[in-house]
Amino acid sequence: MYGLKVPLKQVQKVKQSLADLNLIDRNKLFKKTKTCVVFPLSKKPSASLLAKKFKTAELVETDFAENNRKPRSLKDALKNMLSPEEKKHLITSFDTVGNTAVIEIPEELEHKQKEIGKAIIEVNTNIETVLKISGAHQGEFRIQPVKPIAGKKTTVATYKEHGCVFKLDLAKSFFSPRLGTERFRISKQIKEGEEVGAFFAGVGPFPIVFAKNSPMKKAFAVELNPDAVKDMKQNIALNKCEEKVFPIPGDVNKVVPEQLVGKCDRVTMPLPKGGEHFLESAFLALKPGGGVIHFYQFEPADNPFKSPLERIEKTAKKFNRKIKILYKKKVRSFSPKDVQVVIDFRIE
Ligand SMILES: C[S@@+](CC[C@H](N)C(=O)[O-])C[C@H]1O[C@@H](n2cnc3c(N)ncnc32)[C@H](O)[C@@H]1O
The missing domain is CATH 3.30.70 (Alpha-Beta Plaits)
Structure with missing residues (x-):
């Protein structure tokens, strides 16, 4: 050579x-x-x-000996491929969804995106595909535009969580592994025979994790994005929970009045941006004797609970129901100024 x-x-x-x-x-x-x-x-x-x-x-x-040393980090893997100027622009952190890495490539490094993608696969043996983020989460389906830059040329990821397996097309549906702990936490609260309203179900992680990790009777999994519903149906079959998770395609504010009034013991609302517009539907979906709502919101980090608590109080007043706050927590940072919070409350 x-x-x-x-x-x-x-x-x-x-x-x-x-x-x-x-x-x-x-x-x-x-x-x-x-x-x-x-x-x-x-x-x-x-x-x-x-x-x-x-x-x-x-x-x-001439001949050269094989280089068998495995790079220890992305920076290490790229050390001979980027100029000092390019190295300054490299973002070394990235999200993973099972076998898929999702990374931001700054404009200055677009001409080296293939090398960066290959280096991620070289360093992380569980990664088979690298996707580049080409825009922010968009529209009511909260989809993030992504494109494959290395590995398998697909946007379909395989992800495992709490004994469940999910296949999902990241270019067509929202999915985040970051609420995995929340899904398991709620699973442990669900009691024998409960019926759960899994609003904003996406590709099914909340209701499917509940089906595998709790004694619930069934979940109504409501989702507006037809592509997410398609993947959810596949995931229900993959996890063999057809007897417990029932997908309902459509808008929560239309599906609830038509099909779910008074049917649920518990409602999950993982729509942190805009979920407040569906609080009344969550109240309507609970059984006459009451139940529990898990309400997620993005809020300013310095005073994160004030607004969501006011929204809950206001809705309770409208429905003339008493509420009891069971739990409130900052779930994760969302941006330098904002956090995602969850509030669990009981309607009595
Ligand atoms: C933030 S994602 C959460 C998805 C999923 N629960 C997860 O954790 O991966 C919100 C989901 O709500 C869906 N959605 C948005 N507006 C909706 C509505 N009005 N009715 C039903 N689903 C809706 C979006 O398509 C998206 O899949």
Whole structure:
């Protein structure tokens, strides 16, 4: 294979130029003698490139030993591929949904997105696909635009949580693994025979985790996005809970008055942006004897419970019902100024 023989004095400069041109074969080890270094090349450089950029170097044909060392971090894996300027723009944190990594690529690094994606797979052996985020969560379905940049060319992720398995198309439905702890916490409160209104069910994580981890009788899983309903049906089958989880496609504020009035012991409302417009439906869905509502909201971090508690009080007044706050918690940070909160309350 081809190598570039470089005098020791020139090594740093040439190495950087080769990295910028993505010409180093990282699967091979470079060779070093007392006077020079030979870099393994991923392809033969053109004569004009050699003459222009690598005047002091010599193109050689030789063998190189395999580089078997596994990089320890994304930065480590990319160290020969990014220039110092590019390294400043690299965002090393990324979300994972099971076998899929979802990462933001700054504009300055778009020309190296393939290398970044491959490096993520190299470092994280459980990752099979890397998706690039190409916009913020949008519209009422809360979908985040994503595109595959490395690994399998698919936007379908496989994710496991609390004994359940989910397959979901991240380009077509909202999904976040971040509420996994919440799903399990609520599962442990559900009592024998309960009927649950799983509002904003998405691809089914709340009702399916309940079906596998609680003694509930059934869940009505209401979801507006037809693509999410499609994946939810598949997930219900995958987890063999057809007898317990019943998907209802449609808008919560239409489905409840038509089909769910007075049917539920408990309602989950994981729609932190805008969920307040559905509180009345949650009250309506509870059985006449009352029940529990799990209400999620995005709120300012410095005073997160004031507004949602006022909204709950106002709705209770309208329905002339008494409420008891059972639990309130900041679930996670959402942005530098905002947090996601949950409030559990009982309607008596
Ligand atoms: C923040 S996501 C939560 C999805 C899922 N529960 C999860 O945790 O992955 C909110 C979901 O509510 C759905 N949605 C939005 N407005 C709705 C409505 N009016 N009625 C029913 N579902 C709605 C969206 O399509 C989305 O799937």
